[in-house]
Amino acid sequence: MKRIITLIIAMTAVTTAFCREIRGLVVGENGTPLDYVNVVLYHDSIYVTGTVTDTAGAFSLNTYIQGKLTAKISFVGYETYTSSIPNSGNLGTIKLVPTTVTLREVVVSVTRPSTTMKGNALVTDIDGTSLAIAGTANDVLARIPMVVDNGGTLEVFGKGTPEIYINGRKVNDRQELAQLNSQDMKNVSVITNPGAAYAANVKSVILIRTKPPKGDGFSGTIRIDNGFQHYFRTGNSIDVKYRTRGLELFANYGWWYGDNRDNRSNEMTTTTSIGTYNQAFQTIGKQFYNDMTGKIGFSYMFNDRHSIGAYYQNSWNRHHSTGTIPSEVWQNGILIDCYDSDVNNRSTALPRHYVNLYYNGQAGKLSIDFNADYLWYKSRELSLSDELSEMGEDRTVNTLSINHNRMFAEKLVVSHPLWHGRLQAGEEYTCTRTTNIFTANITEVPDADNRVDESNIAAFVEIAQQLGRFNIGVGLRYEHVEFNYYEMGQLRDGQSKTYDNLFPSLNVATKIGQVRMGLNYSGKTVRPGYGQLDGAVSYINRLTFETGNPYLKPTKMQTLEYVAQWSQFFAQLSYTYFKDGVYHTTEPYGPDGEATIIRTANLDRRHYFQAFAGGQFNVGIWQPRVNIGVMKQWLTLPVNGKPMKMNTPGFLFQWQNAVHLPLDIWLNVDAQLMTTQWDNNMKLSNTPWYVNAKIYKGFVNNTLSVTLEAKDMFNSSQNDAIMYNDAVHIVQKNFSPGRSVMLTLQYRFNTTRDRYRGTGAGNSEKSRF
Structure with a gap:
């Protein structure tokens, strides 16, 4: 070295x-x-x-x-x-x-496409397009190519939940996206195969850049969202800044309050040595949420070459779920019990302390970026279930789970010009501890006291060179991970592990005629989340339990990707080989195997292919976008003692429309359809689709705006999921969240961009919490 x-x-x-x-x-x-x-x-x-x-x-x-x-x-x-x-x-x-x-x-003006390929990223312009009045960053990302709105969760197509950065700073609380106004955004980059500068478990990255800062003095944004999705809900946020010369002081506050509906049904078949059990139960209830988050900080630019900053953020979350679960249990076709469960769950996550500080500077040709982060929070969940049985005994089940999490991380990145390009090198250190104490009042669910200590030391180097028509980047990342698992205060050597891994990456980009194209390769690993490793048994009902697996191995991935862009069209092809992927499996549980336990386990291997293509057009006042994607895996697992192929491909169709009406009114109508598809041993068997509509009008040069939005207008986004295992077969039907309507009022004054240049450290570790 x-x-x-x-x-x-x-x-x-x-x-x-x-x-x-x-x-x-x-x-x-x-x-x-x-x-x-x-x-x-x-x-x-x-x-x-x-x-x-x-x-x-x-x-x-x-x-x-x-x-x-x-x-x-x-x-x-x-x-x-x-x-x-x-x-x-x-x-x-x-x-x-x-x-x-x-x-x-x-005068005929040539306008460049709003989505272009730059390096290994697809970059979509926001400023100057219809996306600028979409609302918040959440609304913008849902309409970005390669990004899919999966029931309110934003995912990159085929890559799962991405890491998101705003001006280089990691977003650790997704509610922060609800506080970023679309009018302040310049562009969004989607990277589906990140290189060595990102942690080895990061499969996709979204980079949000905002517009340049303007002026000094006070500025701010006030936003109020009120609407209904079966129940009333509201979201309120305020963001203020004060800027003078090189100093910027900022603070923001957000509050989200309301109820969510919980309506789903399950059918479960369990094959045991003494017969077949069939269980059918439905969950009917709602969840009340009361979430707040606040941040205060500063940044100071000594000059255009040196800046520092820091902020403190605290979050406060209270959730309360109530409902009933009527159930029927059959053994070999004979009804053996019916029971109703009244469920009352309370969960709190407070306080959540988060601190970030950074230095960003340049010494000659050497660029320096340093970040340090500290995160600490405590969560508590109390579950009460009163079960009334028609043929058996009544009982009350109480469970309590208390979690503590803390993390310290720092990251240093330096870069320098080298020959026809640039050399970038860096290191990252992350130290985490998570503990879980679980207690229950029934013998089927044992108490647990688990702790995980993990440290990750990483170093990486990337070299980018422009050689003629080709832009070539080569990267290498080394990670040393020590994972220690404790049970009842005692170190468990069997579950504790040490990893030393090298992760290479390569990308080659060029332009042939009017076609930009790139070929990317990366080797990565995904270590299990702490919830997946937790060996405590959770109680769902008297015939259904859930647990993690402390013996899980990390998933290794090899990905090869091709991306091309011509005029207003783009396409992506990607192949990934998974080794030791994590999935959910089920097994008979209990003295006679009449119950079912859901646990995490490792797959041996899985092959996965995806393709995505899209185009954007301008037809007078109409600006349509059309995207289509396909996903297919190659996987065979035993089901009822026989091998079953789980290879059916799934298709995604997106049709997004923006219409510029008279009086500077914008109308958006977006539709999405997803066909049946496989994800490991889970088959999404329904064909969920939705149509969203939004109308926007700005006043006083858009400082005041009104937006009326309807989501899932035909109440058609529900989906069915079927889990296939050797001894257990589960069918779940979701009837939530359903259609909604929302009215948004927003007022902006002297709005400027945040000068904060912190990028964060230990970003991938935060997501594992």
């Missing part, structure tokens, strides 16, 4: 001493920085080197040639800019002009 560091330092010194640096800043017609602009150097019409601008619109190249050089700067939708290089090498600020062609009295 010392030799490698010495070699890197020597290479950097040689580059600095003999290379000539060419630099500049590229902006658009309104002064907004343009990223991923092509910058190419020529010497007497001979290609020398090239690069693209970064997220701030800046570029820097190094060359050994000291003679006369010419720079050619080009970007889709803008006129090409050509300039000779001054002796200083500094081209200053370069303003590109949009391409226009004048024909008599008609």
